[in-house]
Amino acid sequence: MIKEKAEVVIVGGGIVGCSIAYNLAIRGVDVVLFERSYLASGATGRCGGGIRQQWSTEENIRLAMESVKIFEGLEEELDYHIEYYQGGYLVLAHTEDEVKQFKKNVSLQRKLGLNVRFLEADEINDIVPHLDVEAIGAIGATWCPTDGHANPFKTTIAYARAAEKHGAHIYKFTEVKGIKVEKGEIKEVITDKGKTKTKIVVNAAGAYSREIAKMVGVELPNKPYRHEILATEPLKHVLDPMVISFHDNVYFRQTEHGEVVGGWGDPNEPSSYNIESSFHFIVQMSRLLSRYVPKFRHVNIVRQWAGLYDVTPDARPILGPVEEVEGFIQANGFSGHGFMVAPMVAKLIAELIVEGKTSLPIESLNLKRFREGRVIKEASVVG
Amino acid sequence: MDSRIWQHPIIDFGERKGREIYFNFNGKPIKAYEGETIAAALYASGVRVFGRSIRFQRPRGWFCAIGKCSSCLMKVDGIPNVRTCITLVKDGMNVEYQDPRPNLPEKTEFECEHVKVETDIAVIGGGPAGLSAILSLNELGVDSLIIDENPWLGGQLIKQTHKFFGSKASYAGIRGIKIAEILLGELRKENVKSLENSSVIACYREGKGFKITAVKGHSTLYEIDAKGLLVATGAMENMLAFPNNDLPGVCGAGGVQTLMNVYGVKPGENALMVGAGNVGLIVAYQLAQAGVNVKMIVEAAPKIGGYLVHAAKVRRMGIPILTRHSIKAAIGKDHVEGAVITKLDENWNPIEGTEFEVEVDLICLAVGLTPSTEILMQIGCEHAYVPELGGHVAIHDKFLKTTLDNVYLAGDVSGIEEASTAMMEGKIAAATAAIDMGVNVEKAENLRKKSLHELELLRSSPFSKRVITGKEKVYSLMEEISCG
């Protein structure tokens, strides 16, 4: 049977929910997490695992930089191998407009202390030798060597195990069906396996967060979008960084095991909860990959799958409390880049719950911003 | 060394083998015959180690011989990770050991043919189930196509040199290879559309129908649009857990049968058979027929699982069958050199002190099969774990409909059974597909009724009890689902 009472209930066992559970548990909070399927079954287990600090808005850059600091010590902190690898991120520019924007990004990023620089076209092959720079029409790139990637399954499991070690209760295959609210205050969380009394609920249900919010009468602007991705057979290590192009909406990297994992965002994808794989994707993606790296032409694809981006109107997450319901904390709307910022976001959410204040300001990421029209769109996304 | 079989009591390999050709293995020329797979030709010339494992660099040989286990991967003409057991050898081909984690292929030129095909029903798998399904579909006038990843259609039939049991309608008394010939003869006569040597690698739902992709020989991509799917992908042989079970020379019994009866290569000199079900008994007998010294058959259960006729044949050849015995470990460095056998107590635990060693270069595992249900899982059919049917199977009803509209299944993929029942299921699934499509409904209903009756007769022996229990489980799950 599930626990009768908890100080905090987290909905969702992805990277965000599990890392928050850990951060609360080490602060001595009595926390329960519900996941309706297995851990990392949502976007997390389906994601590219990329960790990038090269963003265009200050919050995102700071969040990502702080996360990287945590990632650097995470294997030790959680005592688990998460395949963290700082192979860098190569962000390709294909147009003069992109070059202009990227140079602007680089100067903001450098101002915030990031080790990043702009590369001319002829410098790109020094970083990724097999890339066909001419064929893909890249005229420049930005390069940050401390970006990287990790295994999203292992990172989630690492957080969950450590959270449990510190007293968190994690219930898998347990679906949240409703949340009881009285006079604007949370009373209990109702699941298909029983009820848990609590005053605080963290909504970390990824693309399903808006459904959770509906349970308490809160409207979130988030929309789900399918994103497809594939993995090749394992190869000897040939690729250090994650390579990404916003122009072609494509990214790829090589895992520790040796597979090349990469995705392409279809600009015509309608919003839906569909996560079936398509033939269209595999054709587009293989064409792109073999154009980017001609030597990929004879490499076999062994798997393809899809997951949901949880997209907000400004492509930035929604963090913190809401006005209508006390104790209803948002940690969602990551718009396709929630894995990389989760370690820091989790710390901030735990600080907010335990101390009532955060070590980095998250005010500007509150749900309010959409109502007040304070929206600055993040430009550096694979949409 | 050449371990090809030329004299065989049942098969004329001399007639079967094609032109003599040469290919390069790690730079050295090796003789082969057209129609052999790379792995068969290598095995015939004494090669036992085909590759190394990724993590511990352990030697890898072949296990299944039908493209299902990927332990035979090699670099062929510059392309890594080729399944050499289902790739036909060609004159002048370059075959090499590959690094377990291969290098990026150097080759960048790529000629790929992209062929689009449309059909009403795509039959995946050309064993007895798939073949009788496509023949029935054809007879009922349903436009259909059959796809198989092995070089030849026929599935397991093409290696079964023994006479079949069962009823007359299911070719009792005829050898499996003859049944394959009969079915394939009809197929050719009727001009049925078929794609051999083409692996179905993915399946998508598109609109109301399906899109499947199949690849042939690394160079042709078939994009097949179908209104319905009939999946008859058969089964994969089980592994058994014991130290060194991954040594080259530990093979599936069916894999050994393929090497021996399809490609005419003697699989070893001294063999141990693990499992005394029908498969173990039959393959042990056929090994002896091919001149292999079968030292013994060990069986963990207290009694022989297979038919007594088969056991008697084996005993007459002087092969001992040890019940309540099992393999404890394989011995060898780069390939099997022996095995440790142990006696088991009533709880199937090894009895200490009863171990003894046998000197063998081949260990055949005949310890059951698992349905090859990947395609049905991928497309989204609901599954259940049913031990009586061999593992996870797509939930279905007695008409062989799955939980998805227009997706049918037949044969071992629906539960491990026999070729005779697989053929009946093929007919039933085909008739159901025709009925659902509204084509030749009356004729299809008659065929279905007749075949259901035949199937019932085939399952009337006490040996079918287990399967019937399993089938009833899935039928009732199906009912639960369709009643919401």
Ligand SMILES: Cc1cc2nc3c(=O)[nH]c(=O)nc-3n(C[C@H](O)[C@H](O)[C@H](O)COP(=O)(O)OP(=O)(O)OC[C@H]3O[C@@H](n4cnc5c(N)ncnc54)[C@H](O)[C@@H]3O)c2cc1C
């Ligand atoms: C193809 C793809 C590639 C991506 N690549 C990257 C990348 O390279 N780098 C990066 O940082 N990000 C990437 N992302 C985004 C990243 O995956 C997400 O932002 C991140 O995983 C979000 O984590 P989460 O824990 O919020 O959500 P999820 O992992 O979706 O977790 C939410 C969980 O809530 C559960 N849930 C939902 N409803 C209920 C309920 N009622 N009761 C109980 N549980 C419920 C779900 O089952 C799910 O497990 C990618 C996403 C996709 C789809």
Ligand SMILES: Cc1cc2nc3c(=O)[nH]c(=O)nc-3n(C[C@H](O)[C@H](O)[C@H](O)COP(=O)(O)OP(=O)(O)OC[C@H]3O[C@@H](n4cnc5c(N)ncnc54)[C@H](O)[C@@H]3O)c2cc1C
């Ligand atoms: C040694 C032995 C003796 C036996 N003796 C008898 C007997 O006496 N009587 C009897 O009735 N039965 C016997 N059987 C059982 C019988 O062989 C099987 O039950 C029967 O072959 C199952 O038929 P099937 O069509 O379902 O599968 P299979 O014959 O296994 O055929 C499946 C086919 O699907 C193809 N395939 C699979 N996946 C794909 C893919 N992704 N793309 C393309 N093609 C694919 C495979 O290449 C294969 O050709 C015996 C079996 C063995 C091993």
Ligand code: FES
């Ligand atoms: S795939 Fe070739 S031996 Fe199994």
